[in-house]
Amino acid sequence: MFSGRIPSSLGNLTSLTRLYMHQNSFEGSIPPTLANCQTLLVLNLSGNNITGAIPRELIGLSSLSIYLGMANNHLTGALPQQVGKLANLAELDVSGNQLSGDIPSALGNCIMLERLCLAHNKFEGTIPESFKSLRSLEEMDISSNNFSGQLPEFIGKLKFLKNLNVSNNNFKGELPKEGIFLNASGLSILGNGGLCGGIPQLSLPPCSNSKAHSSRGLLAPKVVIPVACALAFIIALSCFIVARSRRKPVTSPSHKDWKMGVSYLELVESTNGFSMDNLIGTGSFGSVYKGIIPSDGTVVAVKVLNLQQEGASRSFISECNALRSIRHRNLLKIITACSSIDNQGNDFKSLVFEYMVNGSLDAWLHPIDKQYQSKRLSLKQRLNIAIDIASALDYLHHHCDTSIVHCDLKPSNVLLDEDMVAHVADFGLARFLLEATDNPSQSQTMSAGLRGSIGYIPPEYGMGGEVTILGDVYSFGILLLEMFTGKRPTDEMLGDGISIHNFTELAMPDHAMDIVDPSLLIEGEDADANDDKYRNEIQEKPITNRHDRGRVQGRKLEECLVSVMHIGLACSAISPGERMHMNVVVNKMKAIRDSFMKL
Template sequence: MGGINKLTGPIPKSLSNCSALEVLDFAGNGLTGMVPETLGSLPNLYHISFDANRLGHGKAGDLNFLKSLPNCTVLQVLALAGNHFGGELPESIANLSAYMSIFSLGGNFIHGNIPNGIENLVNLNVLSLENNQLEGSVPEVIGNLRNLEGLYLSGNKFSGSVPLSLGNLTSLTILSLEKNMFEGSIPQTLGNCTNLITLSLSRNNLSGTIPRKVIGLSSLSIFMSLSNNFLTGTLPSEVGRLKNLGELDLSENKLSGELPSNLGQCVSMEGLHLEGNEFDGTIPQALESLRGLEEMDLSRNNLSGLIPKFLGELSSLKVLNLSYNNFEGELPRKGVFSNAARVSVIGNDKLCGGIPKLLLPPCPKEKSNSTRKIFSGKVVIPVTCVAILLAVILSFLVGFSKWRPVTKSSTEDWQPDMSYSDLFQPTDGFSENNLIGSGSFGSVYKGILPGDNKRIAIKVLNLQQQGASKSFLDECNALRSIRHRNLLKIITACSSIDHQGNDFKSLVFEFMANGSLDQWLHPRDNEERQNKRLSLIQRLNIAIDVASALGYLHHDCETPIVHCDLKPSNALLDEDMVAHFGDFGLAKILFEASDIPTEDQTMSVALRGSIGYIPPEYGMGAQVSIQGDSYSYGILLLELFTGKRPTDDMFKDGMSIHQFVAVALPNHVMDIVDPSLLFEDDEYEENGNDIEEIAMNNVNPRVNVGRRTNDCLVSVMQIGLMCSRLSPGERMLMHTVVNKMQAIRESYLKCKRSKNMKRF
């Protein structure tokens, strides 16, 4: 494997001599030329990834190597996205392995049709062909891929109708067909896809009305976009079933009628885009229930009446566009209306008032006789009585709120939006001197915020990398409602434009002074090795910190969250060596029909995570689960105390880190632990030795390690083994792990305190 390095040049044909090769991963490099047609001579290959290279010449023949791959009879993953492959998809893809679960060719120059033989890949979970030059109709046989969970066909030249057979894909979670030339109506059958969380049909030539079964898909939780089509009719009241939806975009169509009050039932909505339609009537009062709404665009419609004051009371609302309608009366001044940069009301000639920067005419003053009537005794006395009564009620409510427990989402602590320029200066123009790390979707820079001199870490997304934008949305979605002392705290998110006019997305986090756990476990040079030694108690604390964060995500969140990418590089250490887990780019929020989360909640998804930490069932197409995180934690725990990566060269020919530890317990645990743990000062003092004496006289340190350390390590390793068992149902859940690890630490410290007391 050579993923995410700086490899260049062609793929060596000599790879075909590695007959036992199972995984071939060169993603994220600079490889060029053709893929050897001899790959088919590797019968044990089950994972091939050449994503994000420069392979191919954009011409016919680039994909000839696919004709040899049917010989790889156990192939499950074929990832070739983000290259320069041209030509047509060969008919031979119909003969690929029956075990194929991921077939990814997005971001290339492939033209022609999708072969009907695609239906033979019956176990396919993900089909990703987006951003190519494919054309013609999408074959109806695609509906035979009943296990399909992600279908990505956006950014091509597909025409004809959206296949009715897509309604057969009841396991589908993501359907992305935007930026094509589909025509006709939206199929009613899509309403059968009751596991969809994201649906995008935008920028096509679709017409007709919005099917009630589709707009009412209650499973939709991330994004629904039907924008930039020719849809007509009213917005069905079934829209109110989208209670978990984050963003709804129906802009640039020909929808008409009044906005349904049921929109107010979409209580999780953060973005509502209805601009460029023919809606009329007033803004429904029911929309005041959308307390999490951050952006709303109703511009270029025929809406009228007063602009409701409740819009100024939505504390999360950051962008509001009401321009080019027929609104009238006084414009509110509170909330979003107090910032001229965040509200637009131009093209409403009958509006008045508002803050001066909006340049609206002043509202006419009321007549004096009206004023006298208002302040007449018949009015003042009852109004005064009502005011006194309200004051008493308000006093009671204020007193009640002082002892009532308060819960807040983590986004309430986020600083206001930052722009590219706001982050450009603190990082010296994102210079390499401030680069502190890089990953699959971008780079991380350190910086200092002007004003409060707060140190920050800025994760900048590489939007050219396939999946980066989705990773950004997933991470924002996961972080918007969680808070825990062992989760990396986000300061704000930035979606802006850089100095060249390109899209720019980043996440700003608190800076972690001691870097990642990976840097401590695997120092790069001798100097680091001398300075970065983790004691046993530090490792116990870190293990408990990570388990506590996972326990919170799995069991204490309102909706359970699976992290999907546990590994030491995602565990960051602050100045007190407290671990904070981050990188939620692959995280998945679990949804069930029941409101009560259970321990076996799962959700269909493509293969996720990092090699070595991915639970084996994911590789066979199983569903994401909290037990999958338990497996990854178990591997991380074994790595933390052995000092060996799960991808170490020693783990081959059937040997894994799990087996490596299992055969050593309990009698030979000291033979497999990280050697630096054998030089704990207090242990040697107990045996009348010190580190210098041991080093000078070549004393075997293993014989000098105390019994309590041995017992502690055996107990910890056993938890790692239980978490990383092959069967998901046999793995230890995180709340149990936290309790057991805390008990191990307390037992170790108690014994240590007792021995220290004896010395005095």
């Protein structure tokens, strides 16, 4: 809760490498003297009330190589050309400001950029040709600006690009059909009425094949007749669509990124009549079925609400409201929704999601089905999954227009795709943080009952505390301890009155290896399998005693697991004020993973 101006004297800290000042109430302009910190690797000023222009001296600080964040302030003016000096920067985020003008072509010099976020500003013009040099780019968000022109084909050639959001701009013309433009789940093009073509999943209108007409031939019969026919066809098609929509009692929540709503009968057909053979899970307010949409063969997960359950309709609305406003690679993507009437005339509500082929994290941690009993999650997979979950929560807490609290994080609400990438699901209890604070009566209702699942509910909720992002942090901490000990927070083996937090804390650090999931210790013993990589290079193999190598491997494994459990304990601290924020968790978990993988 720091306030006031940022002291210019911070520029005297010339050996400073990381400066985190985000999520405070700093105001005034950014002091140019920060550019005196010539060894600065990370600078995060996001989430304050900073005004004025971005100092050219600072944006050109070439030492910045990890992260530069100025998001969610009140910055004005253009993005300075000096941004091109950030040749080694991995992440640039200036979203949520009032920056304007064209994007400087010099930004293409930042060839190490992995994430670029310029969303929610007043930028205009076209995407610079120099962007074709950003070959390391994995995520680009330029949504909610005033960009125009065509989307360049070279964007499709950026082979590492996994997420592209260009929604709510003025782009027009035919959509490329290469790279990211073939991935509907990683692409958002909403609010660009002039776009056409692209893959069928994007549901864009077809592009006209006719070339630009010269003024001389504009009124020629060969032009007038096709145009008239086309207009007649459009009018007839519109009438057909209107008539059809009046017949169908199907509506869909107003999220332009969702496909057209499916009917109740289509969902019945896709799930074989909601057959028990297709049942893949049950939750607080309904059941989830695997289905295949008849029209295009898409495999989906259909969540059918049990409207007899108290709170189910409210859960449906909460989930729709949450999912309509968020988009992240580690959040389960909704395809459409259905609110209709079933064959018995009863209300019917369902949500249709992407199908996650590898099921839930819970099924992998505590296998019951034969499908999972022969498999186990490696340490690397667990680290990556934990980072995925933390990244999703960091996005919900710190990078949405309004902070969102999930309220029910647990392993069964984490789903794994074919690449074992984690996706956080089930927003039936989610709350927008501003709603909780702006409406006293609602806030009182929210704090009156427990929100979440037993074992993962933060203790302050049980004492009438209000819903906050730190409640999610607690649930994440418990989940993290569960992932690496292999024990549920409600496991009877923990002992009477002993929580998984206390159980872990008592073992730290000397007996940490005594409580970890045994399969991780087996993995450590299998380290000598790495010998295979030298079978074709015998002379190049390091001369290392097998016992010594195993000892080094064991020590590295122990350091990794102890570090992870320390994070789990810090996140699940009894006092909310002692818990880590999720952006800190993401950075620490990535550092732990990278350190372990160097072995």
